[in-house]
Amino acid sequence: MTKKAKLKVQPETNQESAQSDKVSNVLREIMSAGFTRVFLSILLGFFIGAIFMVLFNEDVVATYATFFSNPGEFFSASLKVIADGYGGLLKGAIFNPEGRDVVAMFRPITETFRLAAPLIMAGLGIALTFRVGLFNIGATGQIVMGLAGSTWVSTRMELPPIIHMIVAVIVAIICASLWGAIVGFLKARTGAHEVIVTIMLNYVALNFFTWLLRTPELLLAATGGGTPKSDPPAETAMLPTLFGDLYKIHIGIFFAVIATFAYWLLMERSAIGYRFKMVGHNSNAARAAGIKVESTFVWAMAVSAAFAGLAAANQGLSEAGGITTSLNANIGFDAITVALLGGNSAKGIFAAGLLFGAFKAGSPAMQVAGVSPEILGVVQALIVLFIAAPPLIRAFFHLPKSEEK
Secondary structure, X not given: OHHHHXXXXXXXXXXXXXXXXXXHHHHHHHHOOOHHHHHHHHHHHHHHHHHHHHHHOHHHHOOHHHOOOOXXXXXXXXXXXXXXXXXXXXXHHOOOOOOOOHHHHHHHHHHHHHHHXXXXXXXXXXXXXXXXXXXXXXXXXXXXXXXXXXXXXXXXXXXXXXXXXXXXXXXXXXXXXXXXXXXXHHHHHHOOOHHHXXXXXXXXXXXXXXXXXXXXXXXXXOOOOOOOEEOOOOHHHOOOEOOOOOOOOEOHHXXXXXXXXXXXXXXXXXXXXXXXXXXXXXXXXXXXXXXXXXHHHHHHHHHHHHHHHHHHHHHHOOOOOOOXXXXXXXXXXXXXXXXXXXXXXXXXXXXXXXXXXXXXXXXXXXXXXXXXXXXXXXXXXXXXXXXXXHHHHHHHHOOOHHHOO
């Protein structure tokens, strides 16, 4: 009876491993996008975005009635709305030649770097789990838990300058890392799928943080009343700005650079990174080689969440007006797109983070130019769609599979 039971268990284990390897293969297919496919995906995304601008702009719609009698009016209006839209994006994200002074001219590029920093850090964490063959959809919850930890330290503890900031950053990383480790533990011990677990833990974290912000004895601001908002972080815990009051950019961008280097060092130059990649490539082969696959899942989720915790510290220690539940601003989900676009590589994720940071920085300028900022959301979604579905790009551009890279 015991032997039969054992014989029944083994095929189920092999089947689960085979399923895990299939998931890993899909991830590798998505994340192995070469430069050509990435470039064409971005180009096609912007092209379709331009079509949306033309289709739904009032000035262009007004020329539909005279299209056959005066097509020049339609094309002139179309080119104008596209130029205004993407021109506004460049002015809001890189350089504004119409700024009233030099400071205003260069403010867009500083905002791009500031907004890109948390996307880069969280994106690195997402990419790490991808390389282990896991779908980490829980960066939002991990960032929220990191925010809870850093907010408590920055508003409830009194420490000397610099030390206060360092302690708040460390606590944010620890809180997020522990929250991520729960996912790895549940997958290793019970076989629970990480996608379901991370999504549910996102809701748990968000509601837990809301409760903290509504409780006077915990994080609710002294003058907050019923508003779920914390006190402003102590000045001793705030991230120093790089240019004083001229720009909002702070040392968080240096955190992003350090995190990028640490990710590269971990994945390309360390033994644990080798184990991560081996498990992601083939968990059965990794287990046969003596690697503890289950513990690797736990460590991978914990380290991944640590990057999210660093992103949380970047957000929580730079908000002088106090912390609210909306401060994460969908960074966790945007980080998934950054990881996909970056193709798992450190430099790719850094570049993808800058691109999406530029989208966020340039969005208000596009709206001023009369173009709906939601167009950028469409462009982002299309870019990720084309990256995640290689056959679409190959079919659209008649690109041979061997020439993708």
